Amino acid sequence: AQSVTQLDSQVPVFEEAPVELRCNYSSSVSVYLFWYVQYPNQGLQLLLKYLSGSTLVKGINGFEAEFNKSQTSFHLRKPSVHISDTAEYFCAVNQAGTALIFGKGTTLSVSS
């Protein structure tokens, strides 16, 4: 069975500072990894995905993530955050054609 652990439930950060949201997964087989963002009263928007190939994945809005198979991690990073990045972020994992398994989410709060 697969599982996802998001290590921080809340991450407060000042505008223009760098941020890292941590995600670890557990699986006995190869998986695909995703980061989604959810703004208040909205659905989920895909930020980036790792399916295969380069372990450094670039996504929308300046976010990137690095897949580390040995540490079973897929941490999300942004070098300089903006107020508008305030949202909840979800890490998810699945195998081909199966349902997504989500972490509990990390609330990113960006203040000026």
Added chain:
Amino acid sequence: KAGVTQTPRYLIKTRGQQVTLSCSPISGHRSVSWYQQTPGQGLQFLFEYFSETQRNKGNFPGRFSGRQFSNSRSEMNVSTLELGDSALYLCASRTLPLNEQFFGPGTRLTVL
């Protein structure tokens, strides 16, 4: 292309009633998945339909059911509503075998 649409966006019901939620996938997507999001349990997979057939099912009681029509639109039904069914219900579509799921804005169900 238009995104995933869900109707209604908000719904208030009382215990014991039943409810039907609707989801229209992105044009050309034949797979529709449903997820329940609550503050306590997070995002949990309900079921997935592909070409009018249920292909995956999560761990929810039989009160939760779904179906898919020939035009790929999907409905989910919850019978005998309980207070704990209050949640945001998200629908996602994809085109198999690709793994990327696109989410709708959700239906916020409140059970009183």
